[in-house]
Amino acid sequence: MQTLEQLIKNYFGIYIRPDKAVTVEERIRPLLAKHNCINAHELFLKVDSDTTHGIINDIANAVTTNFTYFNREEPHFDFLLKNVYPPLVRELRQKNSLDLRIWCAACSSGEEAYSLAMTIRDYLDMDYSNWRSGVLATDLSTTALEEAIAGIYPSDRMIYLKKDAIKKYFSPINDYTYKIKASLAKEVTFRKFNLKTKTYPFKQRFHIIFCRNVMIYFDLEMINHVVENIYKNLETNGYLFISNTETLGRKNSLFEYIAPGIYRKK
Ligand SMILES: C[S@@+](CC[C@H](N)C(=O)[O-])C[C@H]1O[C@@H](n2cnc3c(N)ncnc32)[C@H](O)[C@@H]1O
Incomplete structure (x- = not known):
């Protein structure tokens, strides 16, 4: 037993x-x-x-422990805007392939996935509607996913959001509670997915994968499994973001280290 x-x-x-x-x-x-x-x-x-x-x-x-908040580990979102999107968007435009795919694995109650959706909307700005870009956000916990889909958040999880972003992407419910606007919510697809799954079922590879603050709960064998599957589902030169306190285990050599928590598929 x-x-x-x-x-x-x-x-x-x-x-x-x-x-x-x-x-x-x-x-x-x-x-x-x-x-x-x-x-x-x-x-x-x-x-x-x-x-x-x-x-x-x-x-x-x-x-499961679902602790999270908007713009957690903020340098990662700044890095996307300054270092990842400009060359990637240029390259995709040149290929006439206006499809930028982001996967937020272990998204918990949605704050990280919506933070990602805000960066890509802000970056593409007026051109956004021409793109098929979006965020796939997955988690094991259905209660966390229900919260994510409802998109209603207490203001203490929003302290790292700029006032402009709150105005642009949220509707206030009261002084302490905000709801994600439908225009942003439709850019994120939430699904249940267990990272323990043997083979990951995605049809297309992602350009960017966030898998942060979840591998701390795994042993080395599981970390190797997750990192190997992420590798298979990431485009060549695509970016993997983990938490600054996490490591890639034995699969480290598959990636180039770029900055704290930021890796690139070789
Ligand atoms: C601490 S939260 C991290 C949320 C977010 N990524 C962040 O960095 O703020 C960890 C999440 O991992 C999820 N999780 C734990 N084990 C998982 C698994 N095997 N597959 C998918 N998600 C898992 C939990 O449900 C939880 O929502």
């Missing part, structure tokens, strides 16, 4: 440190009553036979 920690690692690739096991068990406890189970053992036995995947989905929602 697998432990809670093994189950979480097998399904999501998330490594639970021994000192965090109690906290995770506490997060799972409310699910016992919901799924009519007396103890965790019974709940785990039900996971495999649960054809609705409701139990494993609830476990994912309970164990």
Whole structure:
């Protein structure tokens, strides 16, 4: 019989440190009553036979940490505007291929994906409508994705946004709550996707991939798996952004280091 920690690692690739096991068990406890189970053992036995995947989905929602905010690690967004978009947009225009593809993996409640959509809209400006550009934003947690799709945020997650950006892309609900405008929301597609998936199913490669503040929850084997799959799904010379505190594990040599948290596919 697998432990809670093994189950979480097998399904999501998330490594639970021994000192965090109690906290995770506490997060799972409310699910016992919901799924009519007396103890965790019974709940785990039900996971495999649960054809609705409701139990494993609830476990994912309970164990993931969804902390995020707009323009987190701001230098990455400045780097996009100053160093990535100008040559990339020029190159795509020359090829007459007005399709700039960005994937925000582990987007949580959407702040990072909307921050990305703002940069590309700001950069392309009047020309934006001629482009097929957009952001694919994925996460494991369906509760985080529901929040992302609703697009309603407390102002304390917006402190790194400039006043102009708030005016342009949000409608105030009250003094402390804002809603993403529909014109920006339509540029981001949210989908559930587990980075543990064996082979990633994307039809086209991306020019830019953000996969930040999620690999800290993975062990080396899972980091290697994710980085290898990202590599396969990134255009040559495409950019990968991770958090400044993360590393690419053993797949480091596939990428050129550019700046803290910024790598380029060789
Ligand atoms: C701390 S948030 C990071 C959000 C955002 N990328 C940022 O940097 O602010 C980590 C996110 O990773 C997601 N996550 C954890 N394991 C995952 C997996 N196996 N596949 C996809 N997403 C996962 C969690 O649901 C959570 O929303």
